[in-house]
Amino acid sequence: MHELQEWIQRQAAARGFAEVGFARADAVRTREAWLAWLEAGHHADMQWLEKVPEKRSDPRNLFEGARTVVVFGASYAGPAEAPHDPARGRIARYARGRDYHDVMFKSLKRLKAELLERWPEVRARAWVDTGPLLERYWAGEAGIGWVGKHGGLVSQRHGCWLLLGVMLLDVALLPDDPVADRCGSCTRCLDACPTDAFVQPYVLDARRCLSYWSIEARGPIPEEFRGPLGDRVFGCDDCYAVCPWNRDAPPGMKELEGRPENEHPRLLELLQLDVDGFRARFPKSPVKRAKRAGLVRNVAIAAGNARLHAAQPLLQQLRTDTEPGVAEAAAWAQARIRQQIPGEAPDG
Numbered sequence: 001m002h003e004l005q006e007w008i009q010r011q012a013a014a015r016g017f018a019e020v021g022f023a024r025a026d027a028v029r030t031r032e033a034w035l036a037w038l039e040a041g042h043h044a045d046m047q048w049l050e051k052v053p054e055k056r057s058d059p060r061n062l063f064e065g066a067r068t069v070v071v072f073g074a075s076y077a078g079p080a081e082a083p084h085d086p087a088r089g090r091i092a093r094y095a096r097g098r099d100y101h102d103v104m105f106k107s108l109k110r111l112k113a114e115l116l117e118r119w120p121e122v123r124a125r126a127w128v129d130t131g132p133l134l135e136r137y138w139a140g141e142a143g144i145g146w147v148g149k150h151g152g153l154v155s156q157r158h159g160c161w162l163l164l165g166v167m168l169l170d171v172a173l174l175p176d177d178p179v180a181d182r183c184g185s186c187t188r189c190l191d192a193c194p195t196d197a198f199v200q201p202y203v204l205d206a207r208r209c210l211s212y213w214s215i216e217a218r219g220p221i222p223e224e225f226r227g228p229l230g231d232r233v234f235g236c237d238d239c240y241a242v243c244p245w246n247r248d249a250p251p252g253m254k255e256l257e258g259r260p261e262n263e264h265p266r267l268l269e270l271l272q273l274d275v276d277g278f279r280a281r282f283p284k285s286p287v288k289r290a291k292r293a294g295l296v297r298n299v300a301i302a303a304g305n306a307r308l309h310a311a312q313p314l315l316q317q318l319r320t321d322t323e324p325g326v327a328e329a330a331a332w333a334q335a336r337i338r339q340q341i342p343g344e345a346p347d348g
């Protein structure tokens with residue numbers, strides 16, 4: 001094996017990455033499936049996914065001379081979920097701690113700098129999430145795991161609590177063997193989805209996905225998805241969480257551990273956040289992606305779903321909020337709280 005390859009493997013482990021794998025930089029074999037996905041509009045309004053298709057479907061067009069795709073997986077496996085509490089919301093597991101983009105990118109940047117010091121003739125470039133690369137596909141090609149029926153990468157050892165980063169190199173290294181799909185007859189992830197967002201196994205329609213609505217979408221969330229949003233205030237873990245391959249996952253990277261205050265945040269606290277308060281409450285956090293408007297919109301809906309009577313005064317104030325989707329969500333939540341559910345005692 002190439003000395004450089006062994007060095008990368010050692011460095012990845014030393015820096016806390018759970019997985020590292022190598023693939024030949026070639027044209028994406030599932031290009032047609034990906035183009036059909038876009039063609040069908042399954043990417044909702046994430047138009048940036050349509051950009052630079054020639055780069056996304058072949059890393060050699062993204063990085064001239066690319067020969068090897070190195071994929072790094074950082075685990076964020078952690079303790080079991082706290083029991084549901086109607087006065088509190090749920091943030092997706094990956095977003096409870098520091099932003100993985102920063103953590104992983106900083107680590108890959110340092111690794112790259114050392115690599116270039118030792119092998120100055122090599123060219124390298126790294127991305128975490130934001131590059132035009134199909135990261136799950138490359139993780140599959142690099143033998144880190146397989147693409148499961150929920151569309152996520154599943155590692156036999158770490159399950160699907162893995163975040164991915166990619167480095168392209170202009171050196172040909174030994175490719176790892178892809179891993180066989182071990183989903184078998186299991187359909188837990190497809191069955192667990194609260195909004196039936198899977199058109200078929202492996203194919204997600206983001207227009208029906210709560211992760212899309214609660215993180216990416218600006219403005220009002222369609223009525224049909226507000227009830228299913230439940231207590232989620234940022235992202236959705238349901239399809240990943242039920243995967244049986246998570247069961248024996250060892251604890252994740254220290255730097256990606258969730259902050260206690262994000263484990264199960266109080267809805268009343270989050271409803272009060274203004275723009276500055278939001279920035280101070282979620283420093284260096286993936287939650288910033290939704291901006292204050294997206295988060296408070298989601299929290300209002302969660303308060304409505306929980307019939308949280310104590311939220312009524314704050315919701316009343318939010319009815320004059322000028323940020324996208326907030327006033328509309330507050331009005332919806334107030335009406336929802338007023339609805340009596342037979343046999344259910346109001347809380348709050």
Ligand code: B12
Nearest residue numbers: 030034092129134135147152153163164202211212235236
């Ligand atoms: C856009 C995006 C989203 C969108 C759309 C999701 C989607 N399914 O594409 C939304 C906002 C909904 C989303 C949600 C989530 N996301 Co996201 N997302 C991305 C992003 C930025 C681009 C994905 C993309 O290009 N999609 C287009 C589709 C069609 O491409 P693809 O998923 O790569 O699929 C190809 C391969 O799977 C391949 N393939 C391989 N084998 C097989 C087998 C068959 C049969 C088929 C048909 C295809 C196939 O073919 C497909 C087409 O070429 C990636 C980062 C990146 N640059 O890749 C993160 C990424 C996929 N997201 C991630 C995460 C963690 C999530 C969430 C869990 C977050 C949360 N808790 O809320 C959810 C999970 C939802 C889900 N079940 O997919 C991680 C996934 C890690 C992992 N273990 O797989 C990534 C890789 C970010 C990262 N750097 O770690 N996400």
Ligand code: SF4
Nearest residue numbers: 193209210236238239
């Ligand atoms: S993230 Fe949630 S809504 Fe989206 S596909 Fe998975 S279970 Fe369904």
Ligand code: SF4
Nearest residue numbers: 148149183186189243
């Ligand atoms: S839950 Fe089952 S079907 Fe879904 S990815 Fe995991 S093993 Fe595959």
